[in-house]
Amino acid sequence: MIIFLILATLLVLLFTGVPIFAGLTIYGGAMLYMFEGGLGGISGVIFNQVNEYLLVAIPLFGFMAHIMIKGRVVDDIYDTAYTFTRHLPGGLAIATILACTLFAAISGSSVATALTIGAVAIPQMLRFGYDERLAYGVVAAGGTLGILIPPSAPMILYGVSTDTSIGKLFMGGIVPGILMAGVFILWASFRASRAPNMTREKMAGLTEMGQALQKSAWAGTLPVFVLGGMYLGVFTATEAAAAGAWLALLITVFIYRTVGLREIWEAAIEAAQLSGLLFMILAGATVFSHVLTMMRVPQQIVEAMTASGMGRIEFVLAMMALIIVLGMFLESIAIILITAPITLPAMIHLHIDPVWYGVLLVVNLEVAMITPPVGMNLFTIQAITRAPMSRIIRGSFPYVLLMLLTLLLLVAVPQLVLFVANNTVGVR
Structure with a gap:
């Protein structure tokens, strides 16, 4: 099938070390030149895709995250979580997962x-x-919870690529994110309970718990404010990003007093750099998907599915398997921007809810974050610890299996994703 030949050729190009945005643009431009004999109109195609109001949420959420990181609020979040869990088997591991869950709702x-x-x-x-x-x-x-629990840049890009409500995608990620965190906690506690040399502390008293909650209360207000505003229909995703950025400044500048003008400038620069990279990848993917549309590749996929009699679940499982393979080699943003426009006609044909599929896609991309050879979180842990990659991979492998089991559960029970998304007041 032509789509497999096209994707294989693109992968070969990317394996040469060409940056993703350049590879997509060069390959898409070359195909367009071969198909049309020129590159006329390509600038308009890119501009129409990037000139999207919803994309403003990406630099705003990025700025909010960098402000909170520079404000060093993570120490309070972690200390509070440990205060409540230190007497449990694996209390530190549980506190780490809880801190990741809360920080995911801040950083995205x-x-x-x-x-x-x-x-x-x-x-x-x-x-x-x-x-x-x-x-x-x-x-x-x-x-990995950082891209599942909203706000999430991959969800924003998927929503823009498929014209799906970003607010509903955010709401749809809440229950799976909490479920995933719960599964991680159970496994970590089980593993820790079997360790012979584990140090545990006595349970904190009510006074100490209250003091810990008070210490981290302001950090906890940010995700509640952002997600609560979207849940109640007060904010769109873009408005929530702007409001969250202002609240992050209020917390770190006036309450924590850990951020000054220099840190604000640095956070703005870092958010702009990250957003610029994402938008360059989006521009390249736009050229690539435009050529595929002109070649009627999405329509050919639908026709092939119709001829084979493939159903909704079979299609979703096949796509999840493909994305697992792609995730071993490509960055998550590139996977979304390459596959979403191709699969959208098939999803419409099979009456697949785009919010459900989008959350499944993000869960699958979470797996890619800890799957070699290009699992970004594996490299992040190595940068922190300087440990051999083999040890980090072995430590992460059980969680890959847990995430795949959770993914299958979400496929089998779509309401775990859709209940909150479809019953949210005024979400946009």
Whole structure:
């Protein structure tokens, strides 16, 4: 089939070391030149895709995340989580996952979550006698929650690519994110309970718990404010990003007093750099998907599916398997932008809910974050610890299996995704 030949050729090009945005643009431009004999109109195609109001949410959420990181609020989040869990088997591991869950709702980035929480949590777990593979796996897996629990840049790009409500995608990611965190906690607690040299502390008193909650209360208000505003229909996703950025400034500048003009400028630069990279990849993917549409590749896929009698579940499982393979070699944003326009006609044909599919896609991309050879969270843990990659992979492997089992559960029970998304007041 022509689509497999096209994707194989693109992968070969990307394996040469060409940046993803350049590879997509060059390959798409070359195909367009061969197909039409010129590149006329390509600038208009790119402009129409990038000139999208919803994309403003990406730099705003990025700015919000970098402000909170520079404000060093993660220490309070982690300390509060540990205060409540330190008496449990694997209390530090549980606190790490809880801190990842909350920080994911602030950062929207898996790498940022793994890096920020890991720098605090891994030394602590090793000091308290945790097996190093358990420590590495907990942070690597917990960090993946950054792109599932809203806000999420991959969800925004998927929503823009498929014309799906970003607000509903965000709401749809809440239950799967909490479910995934719960599965991680159960496994980490089980593993820790079997360790012979584990150090545990006595249960914190009510006064100490209250003080810990008070200390991290402001950090916890940010995800509640952003997600609550979208849930109640007060904000669109873009408006929530702007409101969240302002609240992040209020918390870090006037309450924590850990951020000044220099840190604000640095956060703005870092958010702009990340957004610029994402938009360049989006521009390249737009050229590539435009050529595929002109070649009627999506329509050919629908026709092939109709002829084979493939049903909704079979299609979803086949796509999930393909994305697992692609995730071993490509960055998650590229996977979304390459596959979403191709699969959209098939999804419409099979009456697949785009919110459900979008959340399944993001869960699948989480798996890619801790799957070699290009699992970004694996490299993040290695950067923190300087540990051999083989140990980090072994520590992360059980979580890959847990995530795949959770993915199958979400495929079997779509309401775990759709109940909140479809019953949210005024979400846009």
